[in-house]
Amino acid sequence: MAEVAVIKTAAEQQLAAGWQEAKGRLPGPALLRATAFERFAAAGLPHRRVEEWKYTDLRALMRDAKPLAEVPDAATKARAKDAGAGLAVIEGRRLVLVDGSFVAELSDLADLEGGLRVRSLAQALAAGDHALTGVIGTVAPTDDIAVALNTAFMGDGVVIEIAEGTTLARPLHLVFVNSGRRPASVFTRSLALIGARARVMLVESHEGPAACDDQVNTALELVVGDEAHVDHIKLTGAGSGSLHISSLMAKVGARARFNEFLFTTGATVARNQLFVRFEGEGTVAGIRGATLLRGRQHADMTVVADHVAAACTSRELFKSVLDDESRGVFQGRITVRPNAQRTDAKMATHALLLSESAEADNKPELEIFADDVQCGHGATAGALDEDLLFYLKARGIPAKEAQSLLIEAFVGEAVEGIEHAGLRDALMEQVAAWLKARG
Amino acid sequence: MLEIKDLHVDVDGRQILTGLDLVVEKGSVHAIMGPNGSGKSTLAHVLAGKEDYVVTGGQVLFDGEDILALEPEERAARGLFLAFQYPLEIPGVATFNFLRTAINAQRKKRGEAELAVPDIMKRVREAAGKLGIDQEMLRRGLNVGFSGGEKKRNEILQMALLEPRLCVLDETDSGLDIDALKIVSDGVNRLRSPERSFVVITHYQRLLNYIVPDVVHVLSRGRIARTGGKELALELEAKGYAQYQEEAV
Secondary structure, three states: OOOOOOOOOHHHHHHHHHHHHHOOOOOOOHHHHHHHHHHHHHHOOOOOOOHHHOOOOHHHHOOOOOOEOOOOOHHHHHHOOOOOHHHHHHOOEEEEEEOOEEOHHHOOOOOOOOOEEEEEHHHHHHOOOHHHHHHOOOOOOOOOHHHHHHHHHOOEOEEEEEOOOOEOOOOEEEEEEOOOOOOOEEEEEEEEEEOOOOEEEEEEEEEOOOOOOOEEEEEEEEEEOOOOEEEEEEEEOOOOOOEEEEEEEEEEOOOOEEEEEEEEOOOOEEEEEEEEEEOOOOOEEEEEEEEEEOOOOEEEEEEEEEEOOOOOEEEEEEEEEEOOOOEEEEEEEEEEOOOOOOOEEEEEEEEEEOOOOOEEEEEEEEEEOOOOOEEEEEEEEEOOOHHHHHHHHOOOOOHHHHHHHHHHHHHHHHHOOOOOHHHHHHHHHHHHHHHHOOO | OEEEEEEEEEEOOEEEEEEEEEEEOOOOEEEEEOOOOOOHHHHHHHHHOOOOEEEEEEEEEEOOEEOOOOOHHHHHHOOEEEEOOOOOOEEEEEHHHHHHHHHHHHHHHOOOOOOOHHHHHHHHHHHHHHOOOOHHHHHOEEOOOOOHHHHHHHHHHHHHHHOOOEEEEEOOOOOOOHHHHHHHHHHHHHHOEOOEEEEEEEOOOOHHHHOOOOEEEEEEOOEEEEEEOOHHHHHHHHHOOHHHHHHOO
8 A cells, every 4th residue: 555645734844843943952751752742743733533633623723833932031920920810819829830931939939838849840850850750641641642742842830749638728829821922832731749638729720911822732630649639720711822722631549529620711722621530439520611702712622531440420511602603612521441330420511602603512422331330411502591581681681681690690500510619709700701891 | 551552463473462452540450361362471471572472563652652662671671560470490590689680770771879789688688578588599599499489479579679660460370379379469469559550460360359450351362352340350250251252253
């Protein structure tokens, strides 16, 4: 059979050139990086015939690949000094990254609680931390190409280690700032290794100037120890980039509680993918999210819940509000492996279409190899209920306000799943602000 | 206060109201009775401004102004209130929050100052207490998990708080047991005043033992077939609607 020559897109060629230029100076595990890059080079950017990327065709969506972000200068750092202030209510310990570089002087590193260790990934890699290098890519392994690109190009990130039995009084707040100085590619890789019986809330927010043309590829590997209680909330807000790809790879231990929430209002094209492996028995997990899009925004939420161990419960609830010509994608796969008896996994996704031109795509998949399980999924897509609107209007509430009440209630059902009351309120305020900006 | 002239209304291409005339004076209570399918609920919804009802002719004058072109929320702000036969459940919209939004939206529309939350809370608590509505219910989603009787009481609560000048009650008695019927009727009677008019739509005479009307109309085949005093309701109870269905042919 003749060799098929793969035609490289401009973005693929630029990524290859970027690799040649940068590979000598990227810190740490050269072989790991090179192997990952080879995987990308062989497969190319994911496109619509790659099932997992069916609705988010990067080959078409990525016209070019931006140059790698530069290390921020003093002025750029200074401009980021108030980053994350929008979530001041959580009184979190801020860990700030500007254009993908960890900035210690903007971060709250004083008086770290006992049992908490925070480091820059770049520094750890440069220092040749082999133990850490051995962890990268192994927490919840995936052959996803966006993750491979992240592994090849990862510049910096935060390494968080939390010892067994530690309860953090303050949430950790990872603040990712895109300065928007010039369009850039930003590759960050973070790790959060959370010991048994620890209690942690981890908030991750992405922000920048609204017109930010960055291409962000961010990844987090998360280990939730046995009987730990971990909340991870990620906000993809305004300024998250023209292309924002985020991957969470999580391994959850036994009898743990794990709550994930994804709140997306920003980025022109966003892809949030979660790979969650339940490796210990008796864990209860909530995986939820709310997406509000307008204009020509595109947001893809792809969740792979992999039940490896028995008797875990996972609940997924995703709500999307789609206005104008926006497009919301949900792909959810639940895998129940042969030993994962007594799994209880449910997935629900609801899309509210506020315009005739908005589009919701939904692809649920259940792969069940055990026989004693409860598994289900449900999906709806539709417009606001005219009868409910009439009821509200008949009480004197103007049409726009009536719509806002119903939309807030719709989104609120997912946001309710967040345990932190202050953060819940902060997100509902963001929903209200989004509604106010509706034309 | 309310003057309906030769009203013709289509629903899904079918003529439901076929030239209805009705005059309701200030401070009076008019009952509209009629068999199923005579157009009672259509009349209620057309007055409130529901979209799917197509007015093909006639006028609805409220204080002399034709309100047919107005949005439902504009009619409400002018003082028109419809108590729904089937109040809707709205999960996620707390009852109190809904009441506050509605009260202030109407006040804003009328150019009045909006009320502060403590003030509204006081009014709501007082009015809810009179109707035996639990404070806990006010925190729940609107009508979510409410019994049939609780939903109807909640409608009367809204009516009491919004202080409309014309109240249209669409089969408020349906689905109520005798105790709930009494609570709801007492709630309505407390709101009767020389400045406020009522249109009480019902299939059964029973409700009119509690809310005693000044005038009773029989609606049949989309128009008023007969008008009389409260004794007309008793006559209907005894003889049924059959004669009116034939008269209207």
